[in-house]
Amino acid sequence: MDLQQMRYVLAVAETANFTRAAERCHIVQSALSHQVARLEQELGARLFERTSRRVRLTAAGEAFLPAARQALEAAERARAEVAAATGEIRGRLAVGSIPTLTAVDLPAVLREYRRRYPRVRISLRAVSSERMVEQVRDGRLDAGFLGVPPGFRPQGVRDRELAHGRHVAVVAPGHPLAREREVDLHRLVDEDFVDFAEGSAARAQSDEAFAAAGLRRDVAFEVSSAELMARMVRHGLGIALLPATFAAELHDLRSVPVTDGPVRVERLIWSRFAPSPAAAAFLALLGADTSPPEAGG
Template sequence: MDLQQMRYVLAVADTASFTRAAERCHVVQSALSHQVARLEKELGARLFERTSRRVRLTAAGEAFLPAARQALEAAERARAEVAAATGEIRGGLTVGSIPTVTAVDLPAVLRDYRLRYPRVRISLRAGSSERLVEQVRDGLLDAAFLGVLPGFRPRGVRHRELAHGRHVAVVAPDHPLAARPEVDLGRLADEAFVDFAEGSAARAQSDRAFAAAGLRREVAFEVSGAELMVRMVRHGLGIALLPGRFAAELHGVRTVPVTDGPVRVEHLVWSRFPPSPAAAAFLELLGSEPLGSEPNGSEEPTEHAPFAPDGGK
C-alpha cells in the first residue's frame, strides 16, 4: 500500500468515475485502474462497485476512506513540518468565515499572507458561525471568523474576541424610514423583514433583541446569504438588520441606526490541537498565539489587539 494508491482511491470516490479520477490525477485511466486493483488485492476486499453506468463505494471502501484521508493529511503535514524546520512555510491553509465579517479586512489579510508565504495553498470557505465552529473542531478548518451573540463561548476550540458592533436597519432608498436619523425596535416591529434562517446564529441576534424588548415581528423572507438579502431590501420586499460596519459598505440602500438594536460579537476561533506551520503563521499574522491557551478558554481583546477597532464594528 502506498500514498499514490490512496490518492487514486480518493479521486475515484470524489468523482464517482475512474475516467474523471484519472484526469484529476493526470494519469491514464488504465494505470489508475491497475493501481486501485492492486490495492484491492492487497486488502482482500473490493473498494468500489463498478457497472457500466456508475461507480460507488462498497462497505469496505467506506471504511477505508477516512483512514486514507488521514494518512495523506499526515504525510502532507510531515512534509510541511520538515520544510518549516528548514525555514520554509508550505502546505495548506483552510480558513472559514461568515460572509459579513468586519473585524478584519479578510481579503487584505489573505493577500499579506500569500505575499509572505507563497508556497502555501490557501482555501477560503463561507458558512454560518455554528457550522464553522464545528468544522474547526473536526479539523476541517484551521481557523474561522464568527459573528455571534454576546456571551457566546465556543466549545472544543480556542477563541479570541475581536470586536463588538450594533446592527442597523437596512431599508430601500424610498422607504419612509430612510430619512430618519435613528429608530428603535418598537418602530421596526410592524415592518416585514428579510432575515437569515430561523435557528442560525445570524438570525438569533435579531430574534433575541426583539424578544428582550417584548416585541414580535414578521420575517417574510428567509435567505441564506447577505447579498440576496440586500437585493430584496433594495426592491422594497422588506427591511433587514445587519451589522453597522458591514452595512456601511452596501450600495443602493439606506442604513438607519437602531438605538436598541442587536449587538454582534466577532470571534476568531482555531483548533485546540497544535497548528500546522501554515496555520501557526496565519495566527501569528493575526496576533493570536495558539500555544499556551486553554482549549476552552478565550483571549479577550486588548487596547492594542490587531484588527479590533475601537468602538466595535
C-alpha cells in the same frame, strides 16, 4: 498500500467517476483503475460498486475513506514540518469566514500572507458560524471568523474576540424608515424582514433581540447570503438587520440606527491542538497567541 493509491481512491470517491478521477490525478484511467484494484485486492474488500451508470462507495469504502484522508493529511503535515524546520513555510491553509466579516480586512490579510508564504496553498470557504466551529474542531479548517451573539462561546476550539457592535436597519432609499434618524424594535416589528435561516447564529442575534423586547416579527424571506439579502431589500421586498460596519458598505441602501437592536460579536477561532506551520504563520499575522494554554486555564 501507498499514499498514491489513497489519493486515487479519494479522487474516485469525490468525483464518483474513474475517468474524471484519472484526469484530476493526471494519470490514464487504466493505470488508476489498476492501482485501485490492487489496493482492493490487498485489503480483501471492494471499495467501490461499479455499474455502467455510476460509481459509489461500498460499506468498506466508506470505512476506508476517513482513515485514508487522515493518512494523506498526516503525510502533508510531515512534509510541512520538515520544511518549516529548514526555514520554509509550505503546505495548506484552510480558512472559513462569514460573508459579513468586518473586523478584519480578510482579502488584504490573505494577500499579505501569500506574499510572505508563496509555497502555501490557500483555500477560503464561506461557512455558517455553527458549521465553522465543527470544521475547525475536526481539522477541516485551520481557522475561522465567526459572527455570533454576545453569549455564544464556541466549544472545543480556542477563540479570541475581534469586534463588538450593533446592527442597523437596512432599508431601500424610498422606504418610509429611510428618513428616520433612529428607530427602536417596536417601530420595526410590523415590517417584512429578509434574514438568514432560522436557527443559524447569523439569525439568532436578531431573534434574541426581538424576544428580549417581547416582540414577534415576520421573516418573510430567508436567504443564504448577505448579497442576496441586500438585493431583496434593494427591490423593496423587506428590510434587514445587519452589522453597522457591513451595512456602511451598501452605499445604495439606507442604514438606520436601532436603539435596542441586536448586538453581534465577531470572533477568531482555531484548533486547541498545535497548529500546522502554515496555520501558525496565519494566526501570527493576526496577532493570535497560539502557545498552549496553561494547565487548568
